[in-house]
Amino acid sequence: MVTENKRYNRLETSSDHIYLNYYGGNGVGNHEVFGYIKCKLAHTENASVIIPDQIFFNWDGELRWIQPFNFLPCVLVKDDDFIVCELYFDISCGFVVRARFFDNGFVRTFQDGSQLYKCKFYVPDKFGDHAIGVAKQGDDCSIAVQLFHHTKPETVDLINRSGALIGSRWNIQGNKELKDSDHVYFTPLHELKVNNDLEKIAMSSEARITLVRDGFEPPGLLFPGWEEAYKTDILIMEVYREDVSCRSATMDFWIPVELISPHHVIKHSPPNSMVYYEISAPFIHRVRICKGSRLGFSGSEITDSEAVRFHDKVIIGDGRTLEGLLAPFDEENTSQTFEIQKTDPQKTILEFWFDHANQDLYGKGNCHVIQPQS
Helix, strand or coil: CCEEECCCCEEECCCCEEECCCCCCCEECCEEEEEEEEEEEEEECCEEEEEEEEEEEEECCEEEEECCCEECCCEEEECCCCEEEEEEEECHHHEEEEEEEEHHHEEEECCCCCEEEEEEEEECCCHHHHCCEEEEECCCCCEEEEEEEEECHHHHHHHHHHCEEECECECCCCCCECCCCEEEEEECCCCCCCHHHHHCCCEECCCEEEEECCCCCCCCCCCCCHHHHCCCCEEEEECEECCHHHHCEEEEEEEEHHHECCCCEEEECCCCCCCEEEECCCCCEEEEECCCCEEEEECCEECCCCCECCCCEEEEEECCCHHHHHHHHCHHHCCCEEEECCCCCCCCHHHHHHHCCCECCCCCCECCCCCCCC
């Protein structure tokens, strides 16, 4: 028997989890839901984008959240009285969300440079089934999401007694030590049962994951010797070797959203199709901390943010090349980057876009604006 899990974008059998990799086939829903969107403005050569970090909405008496998988370039329109932004992004099981928010719906700026806006979402029926987890909101419009840390059973008591989580010194790929910082790793997956779950957090019992570049359609069957035959089209990426038996214990934590490191992205330019951006490793959530430090907690609440460091860049890997596919996983060894725009806490990134229209900020022609014809 096969069941569909909208929470984790997968099909489930009694022995496996089959994660889905098709997006958009079910189109945009026509139901209206009001909530919040957390997003940031980032620049690269010849482009600026608004990256959706998470969305939040009330459903069945709970604040829930969704992590987008892919998103299209934003569309902004400025009128005399307002600025409006529209974003389209993929969620689980082939559905698309259309998000619309205004500059006057601005709520707050977070420490990581992102901003929170009131937002209207056009969504599918039973939208709450697509929520990846629960969240909670503070009086100051702070938001924390529930994430999970998987470890060995004998380690749980040691972590609880220490009152702190030790950071990992490795990159996402798990094969190189980062020079500038450590990261504490979390995931919205509440359990790890099969190897496909491990691959979603950049681990594998086979110590490798395969990725395919844009423009290459792999054959239905791969015969012996395919690694050499398709070495310029398929990336065989080394990752940390692990077994689910070593990650059988789960700890849950409430993580303030501004402490979560930005997800890296891959820019896809498929032949004869529009450009879109993929959120790389959407099931991995990290908190960046100083080298050799720890992230303190009490109960399930993160209590110590003094060790936290914020990123100034986001990786933007070119999906047409194997180097671009690897870039988000080997983040200190690539020049394919976005620069995160930090603004005055009371100035919206939508205002910033039009105030700096067509300027050379981190390349040429950032914050692209087309003037209307008179």
